[in-house]
Amino acid sequence: MAKQYRACLIGCGRMGATIDDEMAGRPERFLWIPYSHAAAAVACDRTDLVAVSDVIAEKAETARQRYGAQHAYTDYREMIEKEQPDIVCVATRPPQRAEVAIFAAEHGVKGIYAEKPLCCSMEEADAMVDAVERNGTKFNYGTQRRFMPFYRKMRELIDAGEIGDVQCVIAQYGATSALWGLTHAADMLLYLAGDVEIDFVQGSIICDTEDWDGNRLNTDPAIAGGYVRFSNGVHGYNTAGTGPEFEVCGTKGKMRTINNGMTCQFRKASESARILEEMPFPEVARESGTEMGIKNLAEALDTGDETQGPIQLARRSQEMLMGMIESDRLGGMRVSLPMVNRGLYVGRPDW
Numbered sequence: 001m002a003k004q005y006r007a008c009l010i011g012c013g014r015m016g017a018t019i020d021d022e023m024a025g026r027p028e029r030f031l032w033i034p035y036s037h038a039a040a041a042v043a044c045d046r047t048d049l050v051a052v053s054d055v056i057a058e059k060a061e062t063a064r065q066r067y068g069a070q071h072a073y074t075d076y077r078e079m080i081e082k083e084q085p086d087i088v089c090v091a092t093r094p095p096q097r098a099e100v101a102i103f104a105a106e107h108g109v110k111g112i113y114a115e116k117p118l119c120c121s122m123e124e125a126d127a128m129v130d131a132v133e134r135n136g137t138k139f140n141y142g143t144q145r146r147f148m149p150f151y152r153k154m155r156e157l158i159d160a161g162e163i164g165d166v167q168c169v170i171a172q173y174g175a176t177s178a179l180w181g182l183t184h185a186a187d188m189l190l191y192l193a194g195d196v197e198i199d200f201v202q203g204s205i206i207c208d209t210e211d212w213d214g215n216r217l218n219t220d221p222a223i224a225g226g227y228v229r230f231s232n233g234v235h236g237y238n239t240a241g242t243g244p245e246f247e248v249c250g251t252k253g254k255m256r257t258i259n260n261g262m263t264c265q266f267r268k269a270s271e272s273a274r275i276l277e278e279m280p281f282p283e284v285a286r287e288s289g290t291e292m293g294i295k296n297l298a299e300a301l302d303t304g305d306e307t308q309g310p311i312q313l314a315r316r317s318q319e320m321l322m323g324m325i326e327s328d329r330l331g332g333m334r335v336s337l338p339m340v341n342r343g344l345y346v347g348r349p350d351w
Helices: 014-023 037-043 057-067 076-083 094-106 122-134 149-159 183-192 289-303 311-329
Strands: 005-010 047-053 071-073 087-090 111-114 138-141 166-172 198-206 222-230 235-239 245-250 253-258 263-269 276-279
Touching: 005 014, 005 037, 005 076, 005 289, 014 037, 014 057, 037 047, 037 057, 037 087, 037 289, 047 057, 047 076, 057 071, 071 076, 076 094, 087 094, 087 289, 094 111, 094 122, 111 289, 122 311, 138 289, 138 311, 149 183, 149 245, 149 253, 149 263, 166 183, 183 235, 183 245, 183 311, 198 311, 222 311, 253 276
Parallel strands: 005 047, 005 087, 047 071, 087 111, 111 138, 166 235
Antiparallel strands: 166 245, 198 222, 222 235, 245 253, 253 263, 263 276
16 A cells, blocks of 8 residues: 655645635536645545644634644644644745745655745745755645646647647736736646746736835736747747637647647648648546645655656746746846846735
8 A cells, every 4th residue: 555645734725725615616627626735635545634724723723624634733833843744735825835835844844735826036936946955855836737637648749749849838828917827827838848948038017116116016917928938949928818728839730728628629730731630639537636736746755756846847937927027127128047136026915
């Protein structure tokens, strides 16, 4: 029997414990549930949810009872020191996420599954990477699509050359909040482009002048348009079109997700290079990205291998978005990565 890992939840709010209730009546629920960190940790056959914590005691106790955890805490530090978990799921508000992850890595936690966005500045992201790497902690990021068999099959077909050389990747996720929403779009652009380094980005955001306070942006701005130049020559585009839908264009074909991943349109070049013929997309299991992300973390702890969503890639996708914001601040200039302005802080005051 595979080893069971002790898991703890930090943050018992929406993504930590309750989002499954929102999804219950939706037609696409089979794509996501179990959705919350707590529900996924309970559903995963590799983890035992032993304790939960939240600064609001009532929330912690409600989550403890709902998911059958043994203990509830209001101080995550006390919980980590007493429970000595193998894995922690971090679902706090964004400003606390770096602090929590760093503490966990430095106090014996072997694996971290962290909700998005990663943090609020690249200085914080750098500190998270340092703590995780220095302590040999495994890490997965809460961008669930990269753990789902559906999107992993897309990447498998791309890597096998089924659509030729990739030319561009496109995200239609809407002109929505950069860190709160477009984290998913950034991760998918990165994932479908091959998880390579980024040369530079450009972006246009929507915010008010008074939202800026020096090097701090006191809102999570919508990104109306963003461009990414990947180191392998692939062009990435984040558009204001609604979706969420993602398209990969190659020299010999295209793939496009439909209706937030309900299906995938797969087309390949025929005798005429300008005519693409419909191809069947392979049948794949439909499994929760949250659960698969936690399960992959456990598997990495088993083997010592890298996870599917490691901290370095989480930082890279975060920097893609921060670079687009910096580009707008500089009047639309290209921003080379790694960014120079690592102190740029983005976050709503009510976070």
